[in-house]
Amino acid sequence: MTAQALDTPVRTALADLLLAMADDEFVLGFWDSEWTGIAPLLEEDVAFASLAQDEIGHARALYQLLAELEGGDPDEIAFGRPPEAYRHARLLDHPRTDWAFSVARRFLYDTADAARLDALAASAYEPLAGVVAKMRREETYHLLHMHAWVERLATGGQEPRARLVAAMERLWPDALCVLAGVEGDDLLVEAGVLAEPLAAVRRRWLAGLAPELERLGLPSPPATPPAGCRGPDRSDDFRWLWEQFTMVRRSDPEAVW
Amino acid sequence: MRTLTEADVWEALAEVPDPEIPVVSVVDLGLVHAVELDGDRLRVELLPTFVGCPALELIRRSVAERLAGMAPEVEVEMTFAVPWTSDRITEDGRGRLRQSGFAAPGPAQPLFTTIPLRPTATCPFCGSADTRLENLFGPTLCRTLFWCDRCRQPFEQFKAV
Numbered sequence A: 001m002t003a004q005a006l007d008t009p010v011r012t013a014l015a016d017l018l019l020a021m022a023d024d025e026f027v028l029g030f031w032d033s034e035w036t037g038i039a040p041l042l043e044e045d046v047a048f049a050s051l052a053q054d055e056i057g058h059a060r061a062l063y064q065l066l067a068e069l070e071g072g073d074p075d076e077i078a079f080g081r082p083p084e085a086y087r088h089a090r091l092l093d094h095p096r097t098d099w100a101f102s103v104a105r106r107f108l109y110d111t112a113d114a115a116r117l118d119a120l121a122a123s124a125y126e127p128l129a130g131v132v133a134k135m136r137r138e139e140t141y142h143l144l145h146m147h148a149w150v151e152r153l154a155t156g157g158q159e160p161r162a163r164l165v166a167a168m169e170r171l172w173p174d175a176l177c178v179l180a181g182v183e184g185d186d187l188l189v190e191a192g193v194l195a196e197p198l199a200a201v202r203r204r205w206l207a208g209l210a211p212e213l214e215r216l217g218l219p220s221p222p223a224t225p226p227a228g229c230r231g232p233d234r235s236d237d238f239r240w241l242w243e244q245f246t247m248v249r250r251s252d253p254e255a256v257w
Numbered sequence B: 001m002r003t004l005t006e007a008d009v010w011e012a013l014a015e016v017p018d019p020e021i022p023v024v025s026v027v028d029l030g031l032v033h034a035v036e037l038d039g040d041r042l043r044v045e046l047l048p049t050f051v052g053c054p055a056l057e058l059i060r061r062s063v064a065e066r067l068a069g070m071a072p073e074v075e076v077e078m079t080f081a082v083p084w085t086s087d088r089i090t091e092d093g094r095g096r097l098r099q100s101g102f103a104a105p106g107p108a109q110p111l112f113t114t115i116p117l118r119p120t121a122t123c124p125f126c127g128s129a130d131t132r133l134e135n136l137f138g139p140t141l142c143r144t145l146f147w148c149d150r151c152r153q154p155f156e157q158f159k160a161v
Helices: A008-033 A042-070 A074-079 A099-118 A126-154 A158-179 A185-190 A198-216 A236-245 A247-251 B006-013 B056-067 B091-099
Strands: B032-038 B041-046 B073-078 B131-135 B143-148 B153-158
Touching: A008 A042, A008 A074, A008 A099, A008 A185, A008 A236, A042 A074, A042 A099, A042 A126, A042 B131, A099 A126, A099 A158, A099 A198, A126 A158, A126 A198, A158 A198, A236 A247, B006 B032, B006 B041, B006 B056, B041 B056, B056 B073
Parallel strands: B041 B073
Antiparallel strands: B032 B041, B131 B143, B143 B153
């Protein structure tokens, strides 16, 4: 299926999903890059730099798909919007905070994203299915890494465990937003672009995670996501990050690397 | 003048090195998805190894520069039509990786099992399997760090993806 074969309402819903996914990856990539040079271990400095680079690469590929679908320039979509026009999930409005917090956020994000990518792997929209196939192979490394870190903090003594539990309690409601807040997902299911509605993907994700949370004695999710999952209200922390990542472009829109 | 054949194009492609690991070519790494010759037009499609690899444009340009002039119209593009996986690295490519101190990747990871398998590697220096994973992530997106317990040296593995 090509872009021309999509009805207008389906195309609009697909554009909304692509922008939400791209913004998720983009903003998480920038938060994780904040650990470069100051991670608690040299290995994690390297790992988080790689994770961040992967996410920003995925965002670039998704912005490119969006530009092919709706017109426009991928860089302009990535850097040219005001903070309230970003569509990332509220999970990514939180700052880097401490190591346990960053680990908890990545763990919740990566496992939710894996469920989302699963639901797009057989997408009838072939350009998206191709990018997703590639992303899934790379995300396998992220999952492996984050499962290992959650295990390590959860079983690593009183302080790491307490910090991890506190971070998860704080993040759970907003984590549900990764699989919410996209209009028209039912239309995408009907058109074969997405395997099932996001609420069903969310249930699948949580069911898969439950045994691990129980085994490690970690907090369970609330029943439903909060309102305003994907903006337009944005935290001051995100506004600060936006200032950082748009700085070069705002000072010289014609700059090239 | 002799007519250009696909074999000529593959031969030229085999001379284009990977910018990060120059001992292997784009053909060794299995980056070439398609070579199409149609009258005056030569079209080559390449597969990105890692979506966020900063060398992608560099690779595309090196290939375009090497092929320039071989046909009146030369197009080189990246495509996600099929996912590149490390299983595409050729036997020659694996040999060359080992000679330059990189462990070749094992079979690509099964996708998204609950806890994926941890990668293992054979030391490229002494051939021992007595090795430990040090870090899943390394100096570039495509590399993982290992330690050899036999010859007591660190080494890198090209990621199995």
